[in-house]
Amino acid sequence: MATIQVSLVLCILIISSPFHEGHSISLKAxxxxxIYQLGDSICDTGNLIRESAIGAATPFxxxxxxxxxxxxxxxxxxxxxxMIDHLALAAGLPFLNPYLDKxxxxxxxxxxxxxxxxxxxxxxxxQNNIVNPFTNSSLNVQLNWMETYxxxxxxxxxxxxxxxxxxxxxxxxxxxxxxxxxxLQGKSIEELKIKVVPYVVQTIKAAVRKVINFGAFRVVxxxxxxxxxxxxxxxxxxxxxSMAYDELNCLKELNNFSIYQNDLLQQAIEELSQxxxxxxxxxxxxxxxxxxxxxxxxxLGFNVASLQKSCCGVGxxxxxNLARLCGTQGVxxxxxxxxxxxxxxxxxxxKAYSFMAQWLIHESLPKLRCFI
Numbered sequence: 001m002a003t004i005q006v007s008l009v010l011c012i013l014i015i016s017s018p019f020h021e022g023h024s025i026s027l028k029a030x031x032x033x034x035i036y037q038l039g040d041s042i043c044d045t046g047n048l049i050r051e052s053a054i055g056a057a058t059p060f061x062x063x064x065x066x067x068x069x070x071x072x073x074x075x076x077x078x079x080x081x082x083m084i085d086h087l088a089l090a091a092g093l094p095f096l097n098p099y100l101d102k103x104x105x106x107x108x109x110x111x112x113x114x115x116x117x118x119x120x121x122x123x124x125x126x127q128n129n130i131v132n133p134f135t136n137s138s139l140n141v142q143l144n145w146m147e148t149y150x151x152x153x154x155x156x157x158x159x160x161x162x163x164x165x166x167x168x169x170x171x172x173x174x175x176x177x178x179x180x181x182x183x184l185q186g187k188s189i190e191e192l193k194i195k196v197v198p199y200v201v202q203t204i205k206a207a208v209r210k211v212i213n214f215g216a217f218r219v220v221x222x223x224x225x226x227x228x229x230x231x232x233x234x235x236x237x238x239x240x241x242s243m244a245y246d247e248l249n250c251l252k253e254l255n256n257f258s259i260y261q262n263d264l265l266q267q268a269i270e271e272l273s274q275x276x277x278x279x280x281x282x283x284x285x286x287x288x289x290x291x292x293x294x295x296x297x298x299x300l301g302f303n304v305a306s307l308q309k310s311c312c313g314v315g316x317x318x319x320x321n322l323a324r325l326c327g328t329q330g331v332x333x334x335x336x337x338x339x340x341x342x343x344x345x346x347x348x349x350x351k352a353y354s355f356m357a358q359w360l361i362h363e364s365l366p367k368l369r370c371f372i
Contacts, residue, residue: 027091027361030218030370033166034109035088037096038142038207041115041347042173042222043084046075046098048115048135055135059327060115064312068337068350077115079311079337080350084111084170086357091168099145109167110149112142119175119200128195130182139174139207150214164215171207173222173286175200175261180227184236184322189257197261205268212272212279218368221269222284223262226291228254231310231318231345238317248294249308262287282367289356289363290348293341300355303339311340311349320345 037043041060048055059065066073069080075098076082085095088109096111097104116134118125125132154160178200182192208219227233228251237251246252266283273281298304309319311334312326324331326344334340341352348356 027087027168027365027370029365030091030168030368031166032091032093032168033163034107035084035091035093035096035168035170036109036146036211036216037084037111037113037170038139038146038211039113039170039172039174039222040117040177041077041113042176043082043111043113043170044075044077044098044115044117045082045084045096045111045113047100047111047113047137049073049075050098050100051114051135051137054133055115058115058134059325062327064333065327067333075115077347078343078350078353081353082350083353083357083360084113086354087168087170087361090357090361099149106149106153110146112145113174114142116177117142117174118178118181119203120178120196124199125178125181128182128187130178130185130187130196132177132181139171139203143207143210146211146214161215165217167216167218169211169216169219170284171204171211171219171221172284173224174204174207176224176227179224179257179261180232183233189253192257193260197264201261201264201268204265205272208269208272208281209275212276212281216279218280218282220282220284220364221265222286223265224258225286226250226255226294227258228252229290229294229308231308231313231320231342232322234308234318235316235320235345236322248291258287280367280369282364284360284364286356286360289359292359293352293355297341301339301351302341303336306334306339307341309340310342310345311337312344318345 049061060075060077062073066076067079088095093108096109099110099112114135114137117137118132119139121138122132122136150160178196179192182196211219233251233254244251269281269283297307313319314324314331315321337349338351340349343349
């Protein structure tokens with residue numbers, strides 16, 4: 001009887017939640033004509049695998065990546081759809097094609113994001129002994145692609161301005177890899193706070209200024225995730241001191257670092273808003289969107305027993321090993337990705353991204369001022 005009562009309560013909670021799977025919170029009220037995306041693997045829909053032989057050789061170019069939705073690899077770093085895909089659907093627009101797919105249809109937007117990309121140029125990182133092993137297509141490179149695209153497609157300046165004004169621009173998520181590479185290559189958090197974070201934030205701020213100069217009216221700037229909850233960090237920074245973990249069993253120091261950078265980013269966005277009163281520039285709170293899903297994992301249908309384990313991975317307490325990543329030979333995939341939050345220890349599953357996207361739309365829609 002108790003089991004039936006618990007199941008009934010969970011069912012009621014899921015049905016009454018505006019975020020249950022299959023419920024679409026619409027961005028259609030904004031009447032976006034297009035979406036333009038800058039960023040990294042959180043939003044790349046196929047640029048890295050087209051960019052170079054290195055990108056083509058990554059696991060993202062083959063199954064099991066893409067298995068849930070596309071039944072084939074597309075270059076997305078998940079089992080299926082990303083947050084940008086869910087946002088496009090909510091806006092009534094087609095999925096964004098990657099800029100490097102020269103045969104693609106770009107009438108309703110372009111995705112310039114590249115998996116592995118950093119906010120800072122690779123030359124800047126190299127000066128601080130930080131190596132990006134995947135791509136040189138940092139945020140400035142992506143902005144140059146965007147400028148080239150607009151210059152080649154706009155018939156007149158007025159025509160271009162009108163189309164851009166009716167579009168949504170996403171500057172990020174970007175910057176996460178600057179920190180990932182640095183931390184995994186032995187840099188300390190205190191060192192990053194001094195030598196990397198301020199420059200990442202300033203680079204993002206400059207990028208927002210540039211897209212506004214292109215004519216952007218609505219710009220979304222995502223923050224960083226609570227990285228201390230991710231298998232890659234839980235494995236690499238495992239600590240025998242229980243005090244190093246919070247009530248969710250995430251690493252406190254790493255999550256506090258994400259909060260630190262997100263606070264600086266929000267300050268920058270506030271300054272940009274004051275500089276550009278005619279533009280709508282909003283912060284997308286990936287940190288709390290992720291924690292919303294994480295704290296409600298059972299209600300949302302995730303397997304709480306394996307909450308911190310990779311679906312696709314092998315080894316250790318978190319089903320993750322940097323030497324045997326998802327997509328390499330012999331690395332298994334869980335039978336039900338929709339029951340997992342983490343896909344490969346670094347990126348999330350389609351289902352987790354779906355709930356995050358819905359939370360973000362719910363939180364951001366009033367701030368986008370689509371009704372004026």
